[in-house]
Amino acid sequence: MGNKVLVVDDDPDIITFVVTVLEENSYTPLVAKNGEEGMVKIAEERPDLIILDVLMPKQSGIKMYRELKGDESLKNIPVIILSGIAKRTFLRSQEALTEFGSQPVPEPDAYIEKPVEPEELVETIKKLIVE
């Protein structure tokens, strides 16, 4: 079995798609449909990489990302943000949160705007998971 990759997205289509791409490339897919579920899965399974959507109900990707990066034991897990919103907008939201007094967080390891090509996704995962 290959490396574990956690997909956090509320859109079942994206999950089906990403899971298929991961299976095709010999990764072990894990699935969560919101931030809450995602944090539980991370604690249980310790994935090697996380693919995260930004706009989700219940717990947004922004909040989950800040939690991950603020946790000593989790902050080294590479994160790919896969989102419909532009990278610029996401970074600005992070800056804004920092200005309001939150701890500054590093930029995500990779940022992919939807729609994503399977090849692009696989290339990015390969780069980030160092054996």
Add this chain to the structure above:
Amino acid sequence: MSKLLLIDDEKSIVRVLSISLRSDGHDVFTAYSGEEGLDVFRKESPDIVLTDIKMPGMGGIEVLKRVKDLDPDTEVIIITGHGDMHSAIEALQLGASDFINKPVRDEVLAITLKRAEERLLLRQKLREYTEDLENMVRIATEEVRRKSEFQDKLITSSNDGIVATDEKGEIIIFNPGAEKIFGYSRLEVIRKMNVRDLYPPEVAKDFQQRLKQGKIVKGTDWKEFMIPAKDGKIVPAGFSGALLYEKDMVVGSVGFFQDLREIKYLQQELIKSERLAAIGQTVTGLAHYIKNILSGLKGGSYVVNVGLDKNDTGKLKAGWAMVERNVGRVSELVLDLLTYSRERGSELQNCFPNEIAEDVCELMEVKASQNQVEIIREFAPSIGEVHMGADAVHRALLNLVSNSVDACVSDLSMDKEWQVRVKIAFESNEMLKFEVIDSGCGMSEETRKNLFTSFFSTKGGKGTGLGLLVTHKLVEEHGGTIDVTSQLGKGSAFIIRLPYSKADH
């Protein structure tokens, strides 16, 4: 006392009478023949002439005629011989004031003269009164003319159209402002047209009725009307009218018209530019939404390809479902866009509103239960079959319920029971009330204000911003209303009121 001329060919009579008259204080001139008498008359212009009737040469009757020719106001008294009634009557017919018989007695003469003097005085006074009166009339006329000219100028220079009628509604004043609005020249209208030929029918009818009733009413409030102009164009105008009274009697009417074309034009320009700005926003929102659909389609076809390669039916099914779902989203989007851009109301038909609402609830049930949202149905059971726009009701309700479920799903609060209540009840004999009330995230005042005005989505890439616009349009086309109340963090309530009629069979 008076200026007198005494004419008689008998010098003794002249002498005796003139002495007597002078002693009474009169200013007396004398002559001994008709001809001489006229000469003196021309020179001295006496007030009273006393003349003998029978004289050689020019007689008294001739003297009378000539004197009356020269000055009709002169009092002429004829002295006649005893019993000569015939001449006396002729003299009176020719304008003599009086006559006395010979021999002339002092007391009779005095009375006759006094009467003549009184007549002179009376005539004098009458002339003075008449002159006074004429003067007063002239001054008053001048004043009236000035005032009416001033009013004419006021009416002519008014930018608003002013139309006045008599009590029958016939037009008597039509100013240049009115010419501009109605397109008729004043010559075509004044005394030739009635309000019913000129005013918009509803105004004309109202006016005629009030004219007939003759009730005292104040001017009407400004109201907007579409005025049919001469060239067939329709001119938007503000109108206010009043009946004119004189001592409680209707004597006519006046209408004031404000040309609203310029304002309307500017308003339309404003709406157009707002629309363009809204379209800018929409294009961004739509692009986002379409990008998501594209994502789903691409992802779906990738999964289908994998399924084909591997002969994996599970993958094939999953991928194909993705493709189908996203094709569905495209057709929804296209339908929304078409509904929004089309100018056509939905068709009316017999339908059961409760069944429509039930269908909507069932459609939303899966998504709702997956997200712990409860859909509660409160349909008044008395609502049976009615005649209304079934498609509009379905689409509007679906949009609202779907929004409410979304509002619950995206609510971040903890330990809350999420509910969407769908209520239908009779509002009146011709109105149905549909309510969709949720306990979701609610919205800010800002969001609430923007709901129906522009393409506006708070759902990121997951909404087109078209749903409520389409709902609003459908409801309006159906002659209904839509209202919203909302409290941030507590939930929202949408109320649609739609007219219906009895089902026809």
